[in-house]
Amino acid sequence: MGEKNLKGWLYLLPAILFLGAFMLYPLIDVLIYSFEEGYNFTSQTFHGVGTYNYSYVLHDPFFLQALKNTFILVIITVPLSTGIALLISVGLSSIKKLRELFQTVYFLPYVTNTLAVGLVFMILFQKTPYTDGFANLIIQFFGGQSVDFIDGPYWAKMFVLCFYTVWVVMPFKILILTSALASVRQDYYNAAMVDGTSRLRMFTKITLPMISPSLFYLVITGFIGAFKAYSDAVALFGTDLNAAGMNTIVGYVYDMLYSSGGYPSYASAAAIILFVIVLTITVINLLVSKKHVHY
């Protein structure tokens, strides 16, 4: 028996080592950091324990800006991307010809490097002395005024960020919703058809409730993902997000580490604040979904 016990743990050992060193320990440590006041990275000393780090972060205008940006991003992109994905998936499942082609094309953003393709978006939306950029060309075509989406007004920058975020998260949502739609048995539609149910009613009364688990899964993962937005913003606006006024909470955390010497205490406090926000939103989501998701 003793040998057998050992064997089980032996097989687990590599996993435990990696997870212990790079997940479990950091998890505990980050909590400690966040309460150590005046931590000095080079000398690894601190002079007190308390909530000053949290208070500093919560009063930091850069953090507040990041918080605002993140919330706007979440509120706009999550419903928008889920809605468009639903529309596209419904369209996809109603056709036969070209369906595979469309599915393949729609999935492409998933396998691309966010940073790299973000550069393309930047060029499409940027206005420089040499060119107004492609996006502005379209705006001018419809008789609008050209704007610099990358270095211009706040709303324009937010627009590109939301646009790019939706573009990036769409493949996953379309994929999940198409397979959810495919799993609704044809019998239900036949039964409804014989009963003279209109298409709209079939959609709202049968399709939507049946795919509601997937829909809520997408909303929850969408919220979590959007709260952690960062590399999309870097791709569009460069690494100095604070200067661009487009930082996100995660960006704030990392900036705290990059900056000379590094401030792991502030970073930890900000990361824990983010975690608490995400946790709260997820719990709320789960409670709502319990009420509305059938079975």
Added chain:
Amino acid sequence: MNHTTDFEKMERAAAVRKKAVTVITYVLLSLWAVMVLFPFYWMILTSVKEYGAYNSEYIPKLFTLSPTFENYISAFTSVPLADYFLNTLVFTVVTTAIMLFVTVFAAFAFARLDFPGKDLTFTLFLALMMIPNELVVITNYVTVTDLDLRNTFAGLILPSVASVFYVYLLKENFAQVPNELYLAAKVDGTSDLKFLFRVLIPICRPTIVTITILKVIECWNSYVWPRLAADEESHFLVSVGIQKIRESGFGRDNIPAMMAAVVVISVPLIVLFLLFRKKIMEGVSRGGTKG
């Protein structure tokens, strides 16, 4: 008969409506396809435009009559794109390999072996799945700095290995293999290790392929950790490299060369995707999220 004509009219109306809906559906779907494909088209197009030609286009053209590969050459010569590329390749291959080793053994222990504390450990594992990366990155940064592992491959790779979710996915798959097979192997005197390699892994190959591909995608696109772990160009990965290129690479305005670099970076994964389309999409729908 009066009825008949009514029915015919209804049918015809229904057919017309159906056709209209189909047309609208295709138009909308094509519209989104264009939205997805356009950036790719744009980057390829720009990457073959001549530097001078591109800069003289105040209104950008949607095609070019004189494609050039000049930009690709300068992408490899004036910035260390090849180094970035090679670094990423090493990073991806090694990380994925270690991940597979760790995951397979852990999944096997959870699915097939009996030892005290197993259930508790597994619950702990599952709990770790909910921990966001952002929380642990901070300490890992400090750890790696303290160990003097910054700007080394070890520092890049080690914290990127662990993937609780893949352990879970593979454990579920291992557990689906009927226990009779394990018992039969035991009766025949097969060792656990042999059983793992000769029976379980071949049977669960699809899942293993899936997690391998997902991990490769994850590694190739990772940005946050590689940027923290390496601040010297010698250990830049493509994501960090492209950011560097953007900020100081070719001189700010050589956008065609920049686009050539973007194409080079994007191609491997797109090829991988086109080769393993079904596998990747299935794997992602089973549990990959991005962001």
Added chain:
Amino acid sequence: MKVVLEHLTKKFPSRNKKAGKDVIAVNDFTFEIPDGKLIGLLGPSGCGKSTTLHLLSGLQKPTAGKIYFGEDDVTNLPAENRGVGLVFQNYALYPHLTVLQNIIFPLENRKGADKLSKEKMREMAYETAKLVQIETLMDRKPSELSGGQQQRVAIARALVKMPRILLLDEPLSNLDARLRLQTREEIRRIQCETGITTVFVTHDQEEAMSISDLIVVMKDGVVQQIGEPQQVYDDPVNLFVAKFLGTPPVNVFAAEVRAGELFIGSEPVLAVKGAPDGPVTAAIRPEGFLPCEDGRLTCALSRIEVMGRDVSVICTHPACENEAIRAILRSETKIVAGSDSVRFSLLASKVYIFNSETGERIPFDAE
């Protein structure tokens, strides 16, 4: 409502595109279903019975032929305008709706002048629920019901809109044996109470025989025989129908007619006047055997199974195509046990002879 099918045909394009041959699921089906009757569509799987049902419901369109409900030609009418009630094999109850919501669902589809008030819909739902005796389950979800209860809900949902005809697709196949008996009587009772013309599809001949007014036996898309169950059983038009109906099945022999006598092996077993000479296939119902000292069919006795009400004699004969001959006798019948052979004389009304090639019935006069 009388239902008329005229030369109804449904072809499906072949799946194998190169072979290019269409699959004919229903071939030239002509039939008039009298008002208020219960019709059993019977046949082995793949015989086209489900397709026929789908054509009746309007979920599929026939390739050729016409369908009339009463005087109305409904051939091109889509399903939603036909006013049929359809019960699916797996019930297709909406899992996220309660029983009540499921039953009300069809009523809520009505628009304009036909629109019903909430109270009226509830009232109708409860009325129907009472008919199928599920009025106490109205607030449950389908997953909380047994198979039999789900079946009743499905029937209630089909009935609540007062369909012109009611269609049932293998309604009993998902139930266990005891529930099946109970539910089929239930279906019969509901049908009698409502008087709705009902068509139901099944592959189980016993089920069809027990509750149908008329049965339609189908094979490979072609109707074999239509009639009252007893009449089809007693008077099958071909070997397929004879074999398909009845449990235990008929005993089939390779036989020959010579000079008005039916020979099984070398023994003349029955006088068959009017049947032409030549090889034939003979089928004898299990109840057609009479043990008799001087009986002319001699079989090797295997064993005797006593079932209480009756006795099965299991024996073999070299000319028999079945693995064993099964004769069912009343339990009072004396059989000399211990002997290795048994002699039967045959009941002429339980013996059918068929053309060995085509399987067509060959009529004969019993003495």
